[in-house]
Amino acid sequence: MIKFFLMVNKQGQTRLSKYYEHVDINRRTLLETEVIKSCLSRSSEQCSFIEYKDFKLIYRQYAALFIVVGVNDTENEMAIYEFIHNFVEVLDEYFSRVSELDIMFNLDKVHIILDEMVLNGCIVETNRARILAPLLILDKMSES
């Protein structure tokens, strides 16, 4: 099960955070700092999974942006690893060549996309068209 989903840049600034299990608001900052620190300490020869306390972190780096997913022991690491890429591809399609700026200025939309893909900590949809469909409808409604 997915515990949290983070997008943090190399400077340690959180660009998006979504928790699927309640974490106290003031403990979140601490956790995010520690998480990004442990990701930055890894080299590209090392594997993309980290043990962190009693859960695992799966991370991928896109330019300066890290996407880190915290999962519990029962989760399939490789599936999450691919899910991250799937998510980025969806963003890429929606924003046509996504950048960190897109994510910063369209936080709500990124959240909506993520919500289409993950429910209650479980991956529920991976089809790009179906993920984007509700959002595109919303967009159309607000245009007209």
Added chain:
Amino acid sequence: MSDIVERTLTALPGLFLQSQPGGGPAAAKTPFSSRLGGLVRGVTALSSKHEEEKLIQQELSSLKATVSAPTTTLKMMKECMVRLMYCEMLGYDASFGYIHAIKLAQQGNLLEKRVGYLAVSLFLHESHELLLLLVNTVVKDLQSTNLVEVCMALTIVSQIFPREMIPAVLPLIEDKLQHSKTSELMYDVLDESLRRAELNHNVTYAILFECVHTVYSIYPKSELLEKAAKCIGKFVLSPKINLKYLGLKALTCVVQQDPSLALQHQMTIIECLDHPDPIIKRETLELLYRITNSQNVTVIVQKMLEYLHQSKEEYIIVNLVGKIAELAEKYAPDNVWFIQTMNAVFSVGGDVMHPDIPSNFLRLLAEGFDDEMEEQQLRLYAVQSYLSLLDMENVFYPQKFLQVMSWVLGEYSYLLDTEKPEDVIKRLYKLLMSDSISSETKAWLIAAVTKLTAQAQASDTVERVIQEFTVSLDTCIRQHTFELKHLRENVEVMKSLLPVNKSCEDMVVDASLSFLDGYVAEGLSQGAAPYKPHHQRQEEKLSQEKVLNFEPYGLSFSSSGFTGRQSPAGISLGSDISGNSAEAGLKETNSLKLEGVKKLWGKEGYLPQKESAAGDGAEAPPLPPEVSPSENIDQAAAKRTQAQVLAPSKEEKEKQLLASSLFVGLGSESTVSLLGKPDVISHKFRRKSKVKAAKSGEAASTHNLTCSSLNSLSHVAYEENDYLTALQDGEDTESKDLPLGPELSDSESLSELPLAEKVSDCSLSALSLFADSDMEIFQPPSSAAASLTRDIASASCFLEETAGDMCSGRMEVCSDETVSVSSYKLWKDDCLLMVWSVTSKSGSQLKGADLDIFPAQNFKISEQRGCCLPVMEAGSTKNFQYSLQMEKPFTEENLSGFVNYQMVDTHSVQLEFSVNLSLLDFIRPLKISTEDFGKLWLSFANDVKQNIKISEPQAALPSALKMLQQKLRLHVVDIQGNEGLLACRLLPSTSSLLHCRVHADGLALWFRSSCPALPDYLSYQCQKVMMVGPGI
């Protein structure tokens, strides 16, 4: 189809009641379904919210009346539930119906049950307290043979079960997953997935991993296992680091089922062990942990310790330290290694490790094991090792380690030849004066000093300790010091209080504190409030707060404990800090599960040429000769791997050496050892079987008390002869009518089990069903009717013959076309008597029929010879009796045996059967007086408390006690106001007492016994009885 039939059948009574001409299923449904339709139409026709509210309230009040009316049938109830759901959907509270939804799920047939479950899932939420009442139903349905019921139960579990209830159903569900039927459906899908996942892409690896995982967790199919193993191999050997990780993880999961896989990849595993990436290393250690045995334990633990020294993360330390301690206790090759490993554990794990680790270690030292010599040597070595550790300058140890040291030094310094107690005290004093010692550790140290003082002659150091700490600001330390001071003034008392090497003996303490009676009486006379024990205060508080007790599953939870580490839960009379064996009496329940460890591994190592580096020479496996043709493929494969790596550089050689020491003891010979002699690699520290006779005088007197009260029981001695004559008489009763009903209910008052229960299985209820109903039901075929009569007849003969003994209904345990074997349990006063009757179906004479029981380790079985009556011999039935005594307590056990018979002119046939026996079969009422109860109560150390919620508890006490009396065979000793006392004994002579007290919303049960496991078991049974009992 069957569903339709079912519905038609259930609709029949309704049809008859309304005396309408039947019109098929559709007609039967109309009157009910139209009510919901009416409601829906009514609501849609309304124009305002106000009107809707009026209508729904009206509907709800009529529903309320219907659901609580006793005449409401389940069929009607089902329909009510649907309407209630509709009301709740519209937003109106229908909480009065929740309990009925649960009842419907319990009692209904298929469709009704489904609706009951549906309503429950819609009405209740995860933390709703009524869910507790559902557990039994779900557990029952999970065990049902009807697939539909099982599916319902599975659905409700996934929908609504909260975390705390999962353990109650988990084993059953896991069982379902392992079922071959379920698995068969998955084979094709898995096969197809494995075949198509050739694509070289990450996500296919993810899917493959899941497939592999599934293949190994369902009912095995060799073809798939082979493919999965190949897949794991691909992962492990992949140069991609993420895949390697996945491969290791998969190996870790499956290695216990398929050890040969680890052998195949041993060189890769060795490489991963020195991998620069700590995560890979960590996963490798996890894998090694799973394959540890007594031969490779030293190497594996060494690797783990190396990793431990490098890591800083607290979580990793706690986790690894726990594993090392577990392995060390299980597989330690010798004393020195064990103590040194534990020293490392305590030094590194220090104050973060699980508190069970030091207490388990101390318990192991204290209780000792089978070999007396070894035991003393272990203790001596521990003492020596700690002394040398303490002599090192400028080394700081964690507090927990110091506490362990001080306890061991206090208890076992007497084993030293070279040093006097005084010397040890000096070292302890040095520690006491150090600044880095916490006050808790100081208390341990002073306790150790106190113990040693009892052995030492006059000591200056002790004098100094007393001077120093009688003025300590810490009250606990000050108290301990004063105790020491006063004890020193009376050496005799001190020696008897602190005997040498008696840490495991039970101290007899006047738990009632009777010497304070005078003081208490004085206090009471001056108007002080009477003292309420802690639990009572707690309960009162609880009942005021109306908090639900979430403990009822104590037994089922603990029995599934995975690590065997349970924290002690008994009462403690003194302060634990004193370190004074406060754990006495908990040994059996909390002992390490040393025997439960699966031994999948044989004895063959990896490199035949090399001497095993692990273990000592004696334990090293015999070097295998050349590959014999009988060796299986796995092993051959291992040898091939070995051949491939036979171009040895020096580094390679080292790795191979490591491999040989790591993988020693893994291999394919395990099957041989399974078939032949049992695995001889025994655990070093095998616990003693610990039912020691009490030794001290006082303990003996307690024992006597128990015995005398047992002897005072009004034993009704049943001579076997009586029993036999009765059996013969039973023949006559066959001709009589069956006047069972009224007699049965009359005799209920005294007997601990109502006689009605005795015949529960012999279809009496079916008979009454025929009698009561006005309609015709299928007439059972005549042969069935005949057998029914025969059953009842023979049951009745058993009833009469046994006069006071309880007997179970007849149950067929096995049969074939010629004979059928059925069994009865006879709960005799001093044993359980099992009676098997072998009946020839054709009525012809049985020739040479014989019955034998397989020996079972938990029972003492003795055959009651001569019970095969000549009369019976000539007839078509032959009876065999065995009296059973329990040797070792257990909760549930199977007893199996076989029947051999020979029909005229055929060869002999053998039939196997088994019966299930539970601890309950060995529970008998203990008839004692209230006074004896009080005495016994104080003398028992093991207790368990339990709160059970019941409705209208004030009125329920008598019925609850009666139920316990009937179902569990407890003897009701006394009832005083809202409290009840019950007693029972576990054959042959272990007693257990129960104190029930009614409070505002439930029943508080408090069990005590001399046997540690018994209270838990009884409380579980009580709970079971109360939960399914009437009055919900």
